[in-house]
Amino acid sequence: MGALNLTADSAGSYLDWGVIQISITNLLIIAGMVVLFVLAILLPFPHAQGDEAGEKDS
Amino acid sequence: MTARTTDTTTTGRAADERNWTVRLRTRLEHTVPPGQALPDRQPVYVASWIYVFGVLTLAAFLVILASGGILAIGGAQWWHTSGTGHFVNSLHLWSVELFFAFMVIHLWGKFWMAAWRGRRALTWITGAVAFLGSIGTAFTGYLTQSNFDSQWIAGQAKDGLNAVGIGAYFNVLNPGQMLLWHVALLPFVLGVLVVAHIVLVRRHGVVPPIDATEE
Numbered sequence: 477m478g479a480l481n482l483t484a485d486s487a488g489s490y491l492d493w494g495v496i497q498i499s500i501t502n503l504l505i506i507a508g509m510v511v512l513f514v515l516a517i518l519l520p521f522p523h524a525q526g527d528e529a530g531e532k533d534s
Numbered sequence: 535m536t537a538r539t540t541d542t543t544t545t546g547r548a549a550d551e552r553n554w555t556v557r558l559r560t561r562l563e564h565t566v567p568p569g570q571a572l573p574d575r576q577p578v579y580v581a582s583w584i585y586v587f588g589v590l591t592l593a594a595f596l597v598i599l600a601s602g603g604i605l606a607i608g609g610a611q612w613w614h615t616s617g618t619g620h621f622v623n624s625l626h627l628w629s630v631e632l633f634f635a636f637m638v639i640h641l642w643g644k645f646w647m648a649a650w651r652g653r654r655a656l657t658w659i660t661g662a663v664a665f666l667g668s669i670g671t672a673f674t675g676y677l678t679q680s681n682f683d684s685q686w687i688a689g690q691a692k693d694g695l696n697a698v699g700i701g702a703y704f705n706v707l708n709p710g711q712m713l714l715w716h717v718a719l720l721p722f723v724l725g726v727l728v729v730a731h732i733v734l735v736r737r738h739g740v741v742p743p744i745d746a747t748e749e
Contacts, residue, residue: 505635513639516583523581 566736577739579746587640588735594633595728599721601626606717610680630672637665649741657734664727671724674716677706688712 488499550556604622605613613619641661650658673691677684688706695701705711 509635509639512635513584513642516587516639516643519583521581521583 565733570736570739573736577742579742580740584639584643585740587636587643590636591633591640592728592732594629594636597629598626598633599725601629602717602721614681626675630675634668634672637668641665644741647741647743651741651744652738654734654738654741657731657738660727660731660734664724664731667720667724667727671716671720674712674720677709677712678716680709684709 488501490497490499491503601622605619605626608616608619608622613623644658644661676687677691691706692701695706704715
């Protein structure tokens with residue numbers, strides 16, 4: 477029984493806003509993806525500055 | 535003699551049009567513009583990290599297929615009991631995690647870029663349907679683990695699927711059915727959708743940013 481309680485206790489912490497429930501782990505993963513998305517837009521791509529022509533070598 | 539040659543050529547062309555092999559070959563040749571199937575140059579606006587996430591998704595998909603193939607060769611006992619089996623099992627799981635993360639960032643990028651512009655609606659639709667198909671494929675993968683996790687997930691999913699009225703068509707508590715769906719049916723459907731999506735991207739070109747002119 478103790479082992480079962482331990483398993484239930486280690487199932488993760490949850491944030492609860494009414495109908496919205498999300499584990500902190502999943503929230504952190506989504507936040508990390510949003511950060512990655514923003515960085516992908518803001519960070520310059522290597523060698524992108526020097527290309528003046530309409531096309532570039534890929 | 536000249537008239538006879540012309541007549542023969544015309545007859546030959548008419549025969550070609552009745553030949554399904556010729557019609558299919560012509561259709562395939564015109565599906566993607568010449569040189570665009572595997573291009574070595576891209577428009578300058580593609581030089582952005584946000585355009586990388588589509589091919590990252592594809593790379594993760596190939597790792598999923600390869601590691602899934604090895605798991606199919608080894609079988610459930612192998613991936614549960616041997617060190618190499620555990621490694622390949624983890625490789626399969628984490629490539630799926632990366633596949634979904636890359637695909638969702640790709641989706642965000644294309645959504646805010648309104649990537650359905652310029653006759654690209656079908657490209658957008660095949661991508662969206664492939665996303666939904668991926669969820670089903672991943673779900674049947676969780677049911678295929680052959681452990682208490684998969685048993686619990688199937689027990690919970692059964693109620694949800696029955697509640698929305700689609701539980702009569704398949705049974706998530708049937709491991710044999712879910713295994714076949716996961717390793718044969720759904721990967722085939724997903725593979726066809728992914729190929730169609732990529733062919734459409736090559737056919738219509740990569741969507742430009744909203745303020746850029748198409749090249």
